[in-house]
Amino acid sequence: MRSFRPRLRRLARRYRRVAAALMAGVAVWAALSVLRPAGPPTTAVLVAERALVGGQTIAAGDIAVRQIPTDALPAEYLDEPDQAVGRPLTVSLPPGAVLLPTSVVTKAALAAPGLAVLPVTLTATAVGLVEVGDRIDLLGSDSDTDTALVASAARVVAVLTGSKDSSPLSPVSTSGPVVLVEVRPAALPAIAAAASRGPLGFGLR
Structure with a gap:
């Protein structure tokens, strides 16, 4: 019994030191956590x-x-x-x-203030050539025979249709992609009238 008590006291002192070291480590970690700045929201x-x-x-x-x-x-x-x-x-x-x-194309986010957006069909040469963000002049027929400039510097808001896949054996098509263009409201009647006669020509700026 006498030899057991000193051994028990030694174990107790040893574990007290381990426990103290653990507590000190926890205290340091807690302090560092408090001092470390939080990440931005x-x-x-x-x-x-x-x-x-x-x-x-x-x-x-x-x-x-x-x-x-x-x-x-x-x-x-x-x-x-x-x-x-x-x-x-x-x-x-x-x-x-x-x-x-x-x-993205939405009704609320298409046109800049004071401008309007409308869809038009371009000629087949526009496929793979006209891209979103381009400024183009729109050319169309203002009568049965004459071709005229119907809008200038129209911004292409979206290209909705049209395929870049073609080959020399592909059938010839006169119509190309349908694009949404941003124009001044005053130009809408002339563009709509020209578009009703067929695909519109274009000039890149």
Whole structure:
């Protein structure tokens, strides 16, 4: 019994030292946690998963929801996939770019203040040539025989249809992509009248 008590006291002293060391470690960790500055607040936003081309229709795999520092975000942004999936892009985006309300075709985000947007069909030569963001002059018939300039420097907001796949054996088509163009409201009647007679010609600026 006498030999057991010293051994018990030695074990107790040893474990007291271990416990003290553990408590000291916990205290240091707690102090460092308090002193370490918290990370910046973040917000869940919609970003491009890969490089996206203006005019393409967004698929679910093209975008993702990511946490971005709130201070780095613009005033408005998209944060739900349903806000973008199935809609054409109005601009090209690099990987990781935040999608804005103006990045996709919607009724509310197409035209700049004071301007209007309307769809027109261009001639077949526009396929693969006219892209979102281009400024084009629209050429059409203002009568049965004459061709005239019906709008100048119209901005292409979206390219909705048209295929780049063609070959010398492909049948000749006179119509090309349907594009949405941004113009002044005063130009709408002339464009609509010319478009009713067939695909519009164009000039790139």
